[in-house]
Amino acid sequence: MKIQAINGFKDILPDSALLWQQIEQRARDIFQRFGMREIRVPIMEKTDLFVRSIGEATDVVEKEMYTFTEKSITMRPEATASIMRAFIENGMHVQQPVQRLFTIGPMFRHERPQKGRQRQFHQLDAEIIGAQEPQVDAELIAMGQMLLDELGINTSLEINSLGCPACRPPFRTKLVNYLELHQDALCDDCKRRTTTNPLRVLDCKKSTCKAIAKDAPSILDSLCENCSDHFSLVRQALQDLGISFTINRFMVRGLDYYTQTTFEFLTSDLGAQAAVGAGGRYDGLIEQLGGPALPGIGFAMGIERIVLLMEQKNNGTSLTQNTDCFIAALGQEANKPCSQLTHQLRLRGINAAMDYSGRSLKAQMKQANRVHARFVLIVGENELKQEEAVLRDMKTQKQQVFSLAGSVSEQGERLAPVLRA
Structure with a gap:
């Protein structure tokens, strides 16, 4: 259960x-x-x-x-x-x-x-x-x-x-005197309130009590x-x-x-x-x-x-938490450098994400859409050898080459301004 x-x-x-x-x-x-x-x-x-x-x-x-x-x-x-x-x-x-x-x-x-x-x-x-x-x-x-x-x-x-x-006390006396004239029509709660907390009668949501309250004395007059x-x-x-x-x-x-x-x-x-x-x-x-x-x-x-x-x-539409960059790591060799680059981007204030499961590019692109990624950086074994990854703009679908030369810290330093632009 x-x-x-x-x-x-x-x-x-x-x-x-x-x-x-x-x-x-x-x-x-x-x-x-x-x-x-x-x-x-x-x-x-x-x-x-x-x-x-x-x-x-x-x-x-x-x-x-x-x-x-x-x-x-x-x-x-x-x-x-x-x-x-x-x-x-x-x-x-x-x-x-x-x-x-x-x-x-x-x-x-x-x-x-x-x-x-x-x-x-x-x-x-x-x-x-x-x-x-x-x-x-x-x-x-x-x-x-x-x-x-x-x-x-x-x-x-x-x-x-x-x-x-x-x-307040003189008004309370006026109000109690008025409410006592209408005790039979008040709800049980308001009958009790007449002696304990008479102002609350004016706030009762019951229709009979609301009708009585309309003609009650107002404190503005006192x-x-x-x-x-x-x-x-x-x-x-x-x-x-x-x-x-x-x-x-x-x-x-x-x-x-x-x-x-x-x-x-x-x-x-x-x-x-x-x-x-x-x-x-x-x-x-x-x-x-x-x-x-x-x-x-x-x-x-x-x-x-x-x-x-x-x-x-908003007509029921939910807000979404956007991701600046999703890094699609293709193959086990790409996992470690992509994980390090993801961390470097986060250190620079970028909302970055990656998938460690080694799924296909198609599956990872679907994941990128689910997290509302603005950019996807595609890094596979060939990209690592050539030191050139593919950076895709998910709005325009345009792609550009991003250099993987240098340390992951240097890569993060070069990539962060591109993602912010």
Whole structure:
């Protein structure tokens, strides 16, 4: 009986991995343009880190975390809490007052596997810690928009404000009073959320709850003066940067640490799974975790969903890993010098390959096509005696003579520029 992958955990095969690499490389390039520095945090953390940061009454903590109860450790369901833990533990605020950090890697949540979301999923996560200016919010959002634009992915941006500890409690009272009038029509989860986490009712996907949420009070009508001014300046800064957006008065996030600015990048090309990336401000989180009272803002993007959108854009065609030169060694005598020449080309930055099995030229030419070779160097016993190999351009099918005179190092020095041309 064959052993198969666990449900919700998928292999990323070589052809697909090329697209993943392209996305990650583009993300690193753009993040570094904005002064972001990479941080790598553990996959396992103490469970209490996520309970204290994400919120005990959230779906993530209540239902979705992979937790080893005997050890009280959890496989990370998201990256922000881990980055904040690392920031505090390593005293990074002492080194530099404002930190711009990003990480790329797997997260884990026990939820129903679906298109674009597995139980092991991968995120691009970016955080700016120590800056509270509204322009920073706009800059971070603009960075996410730039990445999606450069990847050729069409999304719409929605923003909202969730207020702060000063204006959130009065709004919570208004919302609970409203929801209590509609308890009979709410789903069982939302009935429970009314007392534990009422903002999550506004994010319920059930049709009856969505209909009730449409007429619910909006926190935008309850913002304190500071939060109202902050949200206004964020909108103005986005306009100054040429970033289009719409205001979603009922947008909430699934994690309790969010305050003030929240945002989502949405697509209409993935069915119900509309969010490609999302984030927001979390000004009280660092202090809540035992660190200094510093503000922060960040976002995460799901790589699986970006991959799906990129594949749709490419009409399902896969990226290919090209080979600069395939060396066809004909006969046992040719194996050793061809192997040495292959190594010399690799030392010079050339993607080179060869087949050691001694198959026919026809079979090796097929292999060269399979690895998408740009050139094939044909070397047999006669070529070795005459010190002249045949270099074939696989695009034009034109051939030229390549001299095998001199050492393999000298041959590699002469051949590498030809292959790069």
